[in-house]
Amino acid sequence: MNIAVLGTGMVGQAIAGRLHELGHSVVVGTRDPASTLARTEPDGMGNPPFAAWHGDHQGVALATFADAAAGAELVVNASNGNVALEVLRLAGAENLAGKPLLDIANPLDFSAGFPPTLFVKDSDSLGEQVQRAFPEAKVVKTLNTLTASLMADPKSLGQSSTIFVSGDDAGAKATVVGLLESFGHDDVIDLGPLETARGTEMLLPIWLRLMGALGTAQFNFKIVR
Amino acid sequence: MNIAVLGTGMVGQAIAGRLHELGHSVVVGTRDPASTLARTEPDGMGNPPFAAWHGDHQGVALATFADAAAGAELVVNASNGNVALEVLRLAGAENLAGKPLLDIANPLDFSAGFPPTLFVKDSDSLGEQVQRAFPEAKVVKTLNTLTASLMADPKSLGQSSTIFVSGDDAGAKATVVGLLESFGHDDVIDLGPLETARGTEMLLPIWLRLMGALGTAQFNFKIVR
Numbered sequence: 085m086n087i088a089v090l091g092t093g094m095v096g097q098a099i100a101g102r103l104h105e106l107g108h109s110v111v112v113g114t115r116d117p118a119s120t121l122a123r124t125e126p127d128g129m130g131n132p133p134f135a136a137w138h139g140d141h142q143g144v145a146l147a148t149f150a151d152a153a154a155g156a157e158l159v160v161n162a163s164n165g166n167v168a169l170e171v172l173r174l175a176g177a178e179n180l181a182g183k184p185l186l187d188i189a190n191p192l193d194f195s196a197g198f199p200p201t202l203f204v205k206d207s208d209s210l211g212e213q214v215q216r217a218f219p220e221a222k223v224v225k226t227l228n229t230l231t232a233s234l235m236a237d238p239k240s241l242g243q244s245s246t247i248f249v250s251g252d253d254a255g256a257k258a259t260v261v262g263l264l265e266s267f268g269h270d271d272v273i274d275l276g277p278l279e280t281a282r283g284t285e286m287l288l289p290i291w292l293r294l295m296g297a298l299g300t301a302q303f304n305f306k307i308v309r
Numbered sequence: 310m311n312i313a314v315l316g317t318g319m320v321g322q323a324i325a326g327r328l329h330e331l332g333h334s335v336v337v338g339t340r341d342p343a344s345t346l347a348r349t350e351p352d353g354m355g356n357p358p359f360a361a362w363h364g365d366h367q368g369v370a371l372a373t374f375a376d377a378a379a380g381a382e383l384v385v386n387a388s389n390g391n392v393a394l395e396v397l398r399l400a401g402a403e404n405l406a407g408k409p410l411l412d413i414a415n416p417l418d419f420s421a422g423f424p425p426t427l428f429v430k431d432s433d434s435l436g437e438q439v440q441r442a443f444p445e446a447k448v449v450k451t452l453n454t455l456t457a458s459l460m461a462d463p464k465s466l467g468q469s470s471t472i473f474v475s476g477d478d479a480g481a482k483a484t485v486v487g488l489l490e491s492f493g494h495d496d497v498i499d500l501g502p503l504e505t506a507r508g509t510e511m512l513l514p515i516w517l518r519l520m521g522a523l524g525t526a527q528f529n530f531k532i533v534r
Contacts, residue, residue: 201431206514207421245533248515275518283515289431290473290508291498298534306471307519309528 088113088152090171091162092120092134093127094232095188099160101137101241102236104144106266111145112174113152120146152230153179158186158259159221165189165210166203170218181220184256186263187211187281188227188235190288199292202285211250222256225281226264231290231301238304239268245304246271250280273307313338313377315396316387317345317359319457320413324385326362327461329369331491336370338377338400345371377406383411383484384446390414390435391428394442406445409481411488412436412506413452413460415513424517428509436475436506437467447481449474450506451489454516456526463529464493471496471531475505498532 089100090113112122114134123133138146145152153159153175163171168189168241172180191210192200204210211225226249227235236246247269251257261272275283287305295301314325315338329335337529339345339359348358363371370377378384378400388396393414395403416435417425429435436450451474452460472494480492482530486497500508520526 181413196432204428204523205511206430243533252461273519273522275515275522280515282520283518286430286511286514289511290500290505291507293505294498294532297498297500297505298532303532303534306531306533307523307528308466308468308531309523309525 085109086155087111087160088156088158088175089160089162089174090149090152091164093162094129094131095163096147096162097137097162098236099132099162099188099233100144101141102267103263104141109193110143111147111152111155113146113147113149115174117146117148134304150176150179156183158184158263161185161187161189161214163189165191166193168214172214172218177218177220180218183221184253184259185214185218185221185223186227186260187214187223187225189214190285192229192288195203195255199289202288202307205286206282209279209285210280213251213284215278222251222253223278224251224253224260225278225284226250226260229284229287230304234302234304236267238270241302241304243306244271245306246273247278248273248275248284250275250278250284252278271306310334311380311382312336312385313381313383313400314385314387315371315374315377315400316389318387318389319354320354320460321385321387322359322362322415323457323461324413324452325369325386326366327492328488329366335368336372336377336380338372338374340374340399342371342373374400375404381408383409383488386412386414386439388414390416390432391418393435393439397439397443402443402445408422408446409478409484410439410443410446410448411485412439412448412450415510417513424514427513430511431507434504434506434510436503436510440477440503447476447478448503449476449478449481449485450503450509451485453474454509454512455529459527459529461492463495466527466529469496470531470533471498473498473500473505474507475500475503475509477503496531
């Protein structure tokens with residue numbers, strides 16, 4: 085499948101690399117490809133610059149958000165939550181229309197420090213905001229409840245764990261579930277309509293505190309039943 | 310141990326019954342014992358009246374909130390979140406002072422229907438509100454992330470699952486963890502200070518949607534790591 089991954093951070097890298105490894109044609113979208121490749125400093129989290137990752141993944145193309153989305157059959161929103169709507173506007177509503185939009189972004193607000201709060205929650209969600217802003221896209225919220233490396237390779241945990249999907253379009257959800265299964269996700273729970281993304285986005289506060297208590301991000305939720 | 314369980318609903322019944330079975334001396338607290346025992350109608354959720362349960366658990370005493378708390382070494386708040394602070398005021402600050410207060414209540418707001426939203430979240434929690442209102446109590450938030458029968462008997466799931474504890478008093482937390490282990494909880498994660506209750510209370514939105522998607526409340530979170 086032709087897939088655009090919007091965002092060059094750890095999430096974008098993990099998803100783009102995995103999709104490419106699985107045989108998809110992947111274009112990573114960014115604001116300005118030249119300046120993305122020119123950056124030589126680690127990001128704010130200490131991660132290596134995109135160019136270093138790209139050197140090891142030359143089969144993955146880099147383009148503007150709009151060019152990446154235009155050629156894609158499915159678009160992944162791997163941007164930070166606080167810029168997600170802007171990134172998608174730059175990608176262009178016309179380039180998202182009619183396509184599954186796999187939304188990973190979380191509405192984290194770091195303005196008061198760590199741990200962040202959520203800038204939308206409880207009676208609304210970022211997934212729903214995206215859907216309202218781009219009504220012709222077929223938003224499927226998923227993968228926002230675990231660390232990037234486990235999104236792409238859940239089997240590396242060594243035990244089965246759970247991934248959640250929320251969305252209003254059954255066909256788009258089925259396409260996304262197929263991708264998740266190809267990543268190794270063997271316990272996918274369809275929570276129902278996109279409204280249920282309120283639940284998964286509100287997992288972030290405990291996720292962040294678990295990371296503190298356990299001293300690692302290498303964990304995931306399993307729904308035991 | 311002498312334990313007061315404040316609240317006569319499903320949670321109070323499950324916890325009180327289990328504690329009694331384990332050999333503790335248990336007093337259930339209610340607003341007005343006579344009227345609690347006189348009720349013959351099911352509650353709003355269709356559960357049998359307290360008197361029916363009490364007939365099968367005559368070793369458990371029933372008293373006013375204040376009388377129950379006065380004689381206890383540990384107090385369990387099993388009231389509904391929307392009345393929790395009022396229930397604890399009726400129990401009496403002097404009867405909570407210096408004691409572990411195991412707080413199970415969730416800040417669910419059903420005023421706009423189902424699923425409920427949370428009346429406190431993200432930058433505060435009900436657990437912290439309780440602690441601020443009763444500064445001499447030693448609040449430990451736990452058991453608020455699963456259905457009543459599994460709180461009391463987690464082994465009935467047939468697989469290990471996780472329970473979280475949050476609290477500022479190490480001694481009270483150790484006492485509560487001992488009780489949890491006696492219930493059968495074999496994976497207790499201490500999230501840290503009471504502030505971390507924001508994370509567990511914000512699990513309710515996905516818990517409620519999982520109950521809908523799975524068609525049962527017999528499930529629990531396991532943190533796979």
